[in-house]
Amino acid sequence: MPKPSTPAIVAAALACAWSACAGATDHPVYGPRLEGFDYPHPVQTFAFDSQRQALQMAYLDVAPTGAPNGRTVVLLHGKNFCAATWDAAIAALAGAGWRVVAPDQVGFCKSDKPAHYQFSFAQLAANTHALLASLDVERSVVVGHSMGGMLATRYALQYPDAVEQLVLVNPIGLEDWKALGVPWRDAADWYAGELRTSFDSIRAYQLDVYYGGQWKPAYTRWVTMLAGMYAGPGGERVAWNQALASDMVFNQPVVHEFGDIAVPTTLFIGQKDRTAIGRDRAPEGLKARLGDYPALGRRAAAAIPGATLVEFDDLGHSPQVEAPERFNAALLQALSTTPAGKAD
Numbered sequence: 001m002p003k004p005s006t007p008a009i010v011a012a013a014l015a016c017a018w019s020a021c022a023g024a025t026d027h028p029v030y031g032p033r034l035e036g037f038d039y040p041h042p043v044q045t046f047a048f049d050s051q052r053q054a055l056q057m058a059y060l061d062v063a064p065t066g067a068p069n070g071r072t073v074v075l076l077h078g079k080n081f082c083a084a085t086w087d088a089a090i091a092a093l094a095g096a097g098w099r100v101v102a103p104d105q106v107g108f109c110k111s112d113k114p115a116h117y118q119f120s121f122a123q124l125a126a127n128t129h130a131l132l133a134s135l136d137v138e139r140s141v142v143v144g145h146s147m148g149g150m151l152a153t154r155y156a157l158q159y160p161d162a163v164e165q166l167v168l169v170n171p172i173g174l175e176d177w178k179a180l181g182v183p184w185r186d187a188a189d190w191y192a193g194e195l196r197t198s199f200d201s202i203r204a205y206q207l208d209v210y211y212g213g214q215w216k217p218a219y220t221r222w223v224t225m226l227a228g229m230y231a232g233p234g235g236e237r238v239a240w241n242q243a244l245a246s247d248m249v250f251n252q253p254v255v256h257e258f259g260d261i262a263v264p265t266t267l268f269i270g271q272k273d274r275t276a277i278g279r280d281r282a283p284e285g286l287k288a289r290l291g292d293y294p295a296l297g298r299r300a301a302a303a304i305p306g307a308t309l310v311e312f313d314d315l316g317h318s319p320q321v322e323a324p325e326r327f328n329a330a331l332l333q334a335l336s337t338t339p340a341g342k343a344d
Contacts, residue, residue: 027199027227032234033058034110037225040087043110046131050106051117057131058110059083059103062094069097071164072137073335074128076155077102078146078172079245080202081318082109085222088324089143089331096332101140103131105151107241113234114241119248121154129159138162141335145169146275146317147245153254156263166265167334170273170317174296176253181286182278184250190243197239199227209291210317212272219321250277258303265307266334269297270315270322310334 030036039060046057060083073093075086083102093100104111105124128151132140141164144152149171156163178184202223207215229238276282276291294311301309310330312319319327 027231028224029232030225030228031232032113032229032237034082034225034229037084037228039082039084039110040090046103046134048127048130050123050127051114053114053116055106055112055114057103057106057112057127059101059131060090061135062090062100062102064097064099065091065094066097068099071097072099072101072132072140074132074137074140074142075100075102076128076142076144076148076152077104077108078148079108079242079249080206080226081146081148081222082225084109084225085318085321086145089320089328092324092328092332098335099137101132101135101137103128107245109229113237115237117241117244119241119244121151121248121252121254122158124151125155125158128155129162132162139164141165141167143167143169143331144171145320146172147249149173150249150252150254153257153261156261156265157254157257160262163263165335165337166261166263167268167331168265168300169268169320170270170275170293171267171300172249172275172277173254174293174300175276175290176255177250177276177278177282177290179253180290182250182276182282182290185278185281187243187247190246191240194230194239194242194246195236197227197230197242199223199231202227206317209274211322212274212316216322222321246277255300255303258300259305261304261307264337265304267297267301267304267307267309268312268319268327268330268334269293269309270312270317270319271297272314272316275317308334 041060041062043058077083083104086102090100107113139162142152142155149168150173156166271294273293274291279287279290297309301307315322
């Protein structure tokens with residue numbers, strides 16, 4: 001269990017006014033709820049009770065800027081992402097008449113990071129459902145990226161009547177790593193790895209796995225966002241929550257239930273993605289076979305009844321970040337069909 005930050009560390013961070021403080025690498029430092037990092041829209045909070053404690057979820061609720069179409073789209077972030085990472089998609093969707101809700105899940109970004117929490121996709125789905133109920137959203141299109149794709153899948157399985165359409169953007173969990181032979185690890189081991197997280201380690205990982213060795217300056221903002229939380233006064237709590245999230249991702253596969261998805265589904269798959277949780281501990285013969293997104297995307301599309309597959313040959317794990325205009329055009333096209341599959 002992580003130890004709380006000392007008052008001296010907290011005071012030093014506050015004296016640096018969060019984002020103005022620079023560490024040895026001259027990168028910004030943020031608070032435990034990402035204080036100091038600005039989101040593209042006003043951040044609201046949803047207060048609720050979960051697992052015998054009062055918690056707060058941060059979220060964006062963006063009204064249409066174009067002619068309203070009366071529909072809502074919910075954007076679910078990945079493990080190494082936040083609601084803010086959807087900024088270009090939010091602008092495009094709102095401009096096309098959508099109401100957009102983008103939450104930060106408990107344990108992430110601007111939401112609470114509890115000292116004790118049993119992370120499960122079912123629990124995060126229930127939290128999200130409660131948030132939407134508080135906003136009077138009964139049905140929505142649910143878009144999930146990376147870990148958010150696993151959560152979106154669980155949400156669609158758990159609350160099928162609340163989902164008009166499901167869109168999965170380079171979701172992780174298209175393969176069951178544990179069943180394939182990746183060794184299990186204790187939460188303390190995940191935590192030890194998270195404690196080593198830095199700006200340089202995040203950038204190196206994303207460069208190799210997400211972007212196929214091609215870096216753009218625009219990606220740096222999102223690396224800074226994550227690294228600043230780890231380097232800040234709540235860094236140990238951030239690392240612990242991320243360790244529990246990794247344990248959830250590894251031990252709660254959704255791939256075996258793809259055949260039970262009963263809502264119209266579109267998969268967006270950047271073909272250069274090679275994300276695979278636990279690859280670092282996989283046997284040598286297995287490592288190279290993990291994270292084969294061209295094959296995984298096609299297999300998932302075949303397993304999900306009636307699914308549509310959209311492939312981006314030159315993009316990786318985050319097509320909405322790499323090529324926002326092209327991604328947004330494809331997303332709006334996918335959402336221009338009704339749940340019955342007919343053009344509006």
